[in-house]
Amino acid sequence: MEGNEANIIKQCQRGNLEKFGELYDQYIKKIYNFIFYKTGQKETAEDLTSHTFIKALENIGKYNSTKGSFSSWLYRIARNTVIDYYRTRKENFDITDFTNLSSDENLEDQTDLKQQLEKVQKYLLNLKAEQREIIIMRVWDGLSYEEISQITGKSQASCKMLFLRTINKLRKDLPLNILILLLLKL
Amino acid sequence: MSKNNLIQNILNDLYQYDPELKKEEKHLIKIINNLIKTRPNTKFDENFANQLRAQLMAKVEELKENKSTTFKFWPLLNLKYMKNLTYAAVGLTVIALLLVSTFIYLNQGEQTKLAYDKMTISQVGNNAFGSLKSTGPDQAAAVNQDATLPSKAAGLGGGGGGQALTEGSIIGMPAPDYTNYNYVYKGGPISLTETEMPVYKKIIDKSSGQNLVSNFTKVNFGLFNLGKFSNPELQNFSLIENRDYGYILYFSLSENLISIFPNWEKWPRPESACRDEKCFEQYRLKISDIPADENIIAIADRFIKEYEINTANYGEAQVNKQWLRAYQSTPDKSMAYVPETITIVYPLIINNQTIYDEGGNVSGLQVEVNIKYNKVSSVYGLSSSSYESSNYQIENDNEKIITLAEQGGLNRLWYNPEASEAVDLELGTPTKSLIRYWHYDQEKNLSSEIFIPALTFPINNLPEQTPYFYQTAVVVPLIKEVIEERFNNDGGTYPMPLLEEKPTSSINPHETTDEITDININE
Numbered sequence: 001m002e003g004n005e006a007n008i009i010k011q012c013q014r015g016n017l018e019k020f021g022e023l024y025d026q027y028i029k030k031i032y033n034f035i036f037y038k039t040g041q042k043e044t045a046e047d048l049t050s051h052t053f054i055k056a057l058e059n060i061g062k063y064n065s066t067k068g069s070f071s072s073w074l075y076r077i078a079r080n081t082v083i084d085y086y087r088t089r090k091e092n093f094d095i096t097d098f099t100n101l102s103s104d105e106n107l108e109d110q111t112d113l114k115q116q117l118e119k120v121q122k123y124l125l126n127l128k129a130e131q132r133e134i135i136i137m138r139v140w141d142g143l144s145y146e147e148i149s150q151i152t153g154k155s156q157a158s159c160k161m162l163f164l165r166t167i168n169k170l171r172k173d174l175p176l177n178i179l180i181l182l183l184l185k186l
Numbered sequence: 187m188s189k190n191n192l193i194q195n196i197l198n199d200l201y202q203y204d205p206e207l208k209k210e211e212k213h214l215i216k217i218i219n220n221l222i223k224t225r226p227n228t229k230f231d232e233n234f235a236n237q238l239r240a241q242l243m244a245k246v247e248e249l250k251e252n253k254s255t256t257f258k259f260w261p262l263l264n265l266k267y268m269k270n271l272t273y274a275a276v277g278l279t280v281i282a283l284l285l286v287s288t289f290i291y292l293n294q295g296e297q298t299k300l301a302y303d304k305m306t307i308s309q310v311g312n313n314a315f316g317s318l319k320s321t322g323p324d325q326a327a328a329v330n331q332d333a334t335l336p337s338k339a340a341g342l343g344g345g346g347g348g349q350a351l352t353e354g355s356i357i358g359m360p361a362p363d364y365t366n367y368n369y370v371y372k373g374g375p376i377s378l379t380e381t382e383m384p385v386y387k388k389i390i391d392k393s394s395g396q397n398l399v400s401n402f403t404k405v406n407f408g409l410f411n412l413g414k415f416s417n418p419e420l421q422n423f424s425l426i427e428n429r430d431y432g433y434i435l436y437f438s439l440s441e442n443l444i445s446i447f448p449n450w451e452k453w454p455r456p457e458s459a460c461r462d463e464k465c466f467e468q469y470r471l472k473i474s475d476i477p478a479d480e481n482i483i484a485i486a487d488r489f490i491k492e493y494e495i496n497t498a499n500y501g502e503a504q505v506n507k508q509w510l511r512a513y514q515s516t517p518d519k520s521m522a523y524v525p526e527t528i529t530i531v532y533p534l535i536i537n538n539q540t541i542y543d544e545g546g547n548v549s550g551l552q553v554e555v556n557i558k559y560n561k562v563s564s565v566y567g568l569s570s571s572s573y574e575s576s577n578y579q580i581e582n583d584n585e586k587i588i589t590l591a592e593q594g595g596l597n598r599l600w601y602n603p604e605a606s607e608a609v610d611l612e613l614g615t616p617t618k619s620l621i622r623y624w625h626y627d628q629e630k631n632l633s634s635e636i637f638i639p640a641l642t643f644p645i646n647n648l649p650e651q652t653p654y655f656y657q658t659a660v661v662v663p664l665i666k667e668v669i670e671e672r673f674n675n676d677g678g679t680y681p682m683p684l685l686e687e688k689p690t691s692s693i694n695p696h697e698t699t700d701e702i703t704d705i706n707i708n709e
Binding site for chain 2 (some may be wrong): 001015017018020021024028029032033036037042045046047049050053054057058069138139142163164167
């Protein structure tokens with residue numbers, strides 16, 4: 001897909017913007033999920049997803065492949081869109097906040113798992129904001145360290161070290177099965 | 187990335203942290219496979235994705251054109267004769283500009299399809315719309331007041347003269363003759379076995395405002411830079427037909443509603459030249475002027491067909507006959523009102539269920555037929571058809587439901603302890619229905635349109651000769667939250683109190699007027 005993706009991007013930048021639809025099809029669900037994890041609300045996530053793709057379409061001419069992958073570029077737009085949204089609302093909101101997420105719908109018949117997830121959320125709330133964000137991006141969004149570094153502006157090594165230290169902290173605070181649950185909750 | 191690759195990557199993360207965990211790999215993989223099932227539901231909506239894609243493709247067309255239409259508005263304002271232009275004329279010019287830019291857009295490339303006609307119902311989780319109560323905690327206390335009205339309505343009649351009200355100037359007006367209505371259930375047994383039923387909520391397509399705004403932001407009025415405003419969206423606009431019997435089309439994109447009504451400047455109104463009752467009388471319709479129902483419906487159907495109005499989500503046409511009940515109950519027919527327009531209702535259908543209003547009347551697309559000119563004059567209720575469906579708990583205690591019906595349901599009438607007479611209204615066996623209901627979110631200060639399940643009890647012995655009695659059915663909502671709010675907080679509907687002004691004196695207007703002395707208007 002990467003080679004094809006690069007080709008599609010080039011065509012868009014040459015004026016064949018209809019090709020943007022193929023990029024959209026590839027990323028719409030990922031970007032929507034990424035934003036949903038940060039906002040916890042369907043309507044807000046849809047609204048911000050719309051803004052993200054409109055911005056991406058309007059600025060695709062400015063994307064420079066030498067500075068990072070298209071995926072990271074798009075995620076960065078999404079992340080900034082969420083930040084701007086909460087800034088304009090002047091709320092003290094942590095963009096890593098996932099406390100509004102409802103996982104109840106899938107766990108109606110799995111009370112034990114539901115309780116474990118609630119414990120996971122409690123432990124995550126005790127983390128610092130940047131620790132929480134990297135867990136969400138690595139585990140829930142499934143992003144690589146390279147992508148995370150391009151999105152957040154941190155170096156890859158910093159991201160990796162931050163993730164490992166965060167896991168270490170969680171390992172001390174969480175029993176093993178809940179740690180696995182956390183790492184694979186995606 | 188495949189699931190296996192993802193699992194391996196996660197394991198590698200763990201092993202980097204603690205190589206000893208490799209000894210437990212089989213057990214870890216088993217746990218991982220089971221826990222993947224706990225993936226949170228992000229409620230991704232394919233309809234949303236499709237709509238956004240369409241919006242983006244429209245944006246692509248706009249970006250490719252990269253043109254702007256400029257109208258120099260300022261030079262027009264410099265002309266001498268512009269000093270004499272009225273505000274209406276300026277408004278018409280603006281409308282013309284919008285018409286031109288819309289015309290240019292529609293003739294360049296493909297039309298933008300907004301798919302208002304496509305009926306979609308997305309099932310979401312239980313109670314997904316939140317509480318269906320409209321009152322917040324602060325309002326509940328206010329609503330829960332003792333709702334007793336004064337035994338005698340005191341009219342303070344201060345209109346016109348401008349005299350300050352004094353103790354001696356309050357006049358007591360006689361109370362109207364009230365009739366109490368007792369609802370008595372005479373139908374068959376009711377058996378509701380469900381514990382929850384779906385509530386439907388209309389979903390507003392926000393992309394329409396974004397899709398169309400680009401056509402207007404291209405217009406340069408020369409007065410300010412519209413581009414400096416951040417992501418404006420089009421909320422509403424109007425189009426006018428400047429021809430005989432032309433129409434005005436009003437588009438509310440924020441509500442996904444389209445209305446059609448007359449461009450009155452182009453419809454004949456000879457009565458507007460009248461200056462006396464004799465003149466008005468010659469234009470007043472008589473009951474014999476009203477065509478048969480099938481002929482009125484035929485006029486509406488012809489209009490629907492001519493303008494290709496999509497009625498796929500609506501049922502068969504019905505004539506609204508409330509005016510006729512008022513006419514028949516008026517003793518002096520020469521004074522009875524015969525309307526110039528008759529309303530035809532094409533009931534909205536959602537999930538094979540007909541929609542009613544809180545009074546038990548069908549609700550949906552309304553087509554008004556002007557009887558004078560045998561033409562359709564208005565259409566209301568053209569709307570998008572996207573809904574979400576969420577299950578809510580219902581009241582299935584049949585005895586309680588009958589009790590609520592015998593209290594009068596949603597539009598129960600106020601009980602006057604001094605009424606001159608009481609009439610029993612017999613309620614027949616109810617039918618399940620969906621009611622159009624407005625849910626007010628007090629925290630967000632927003633109203634949203636929802637459709638809730640209810641039982642509609644027909645009134646079998648309507649008081650035909652009672653003026654202004656419009657009720658034809660008693661509607662009892664089935665959603666527990668709605669019952670709790672509407673039947674526990676409010677004592678009932680009340681007749682509009684007579685004009686009541688706050689007196690400048692300390693007299694309580696609700697006290698008896700027996701001691702009122704004569705008015706001295708010269709004081």
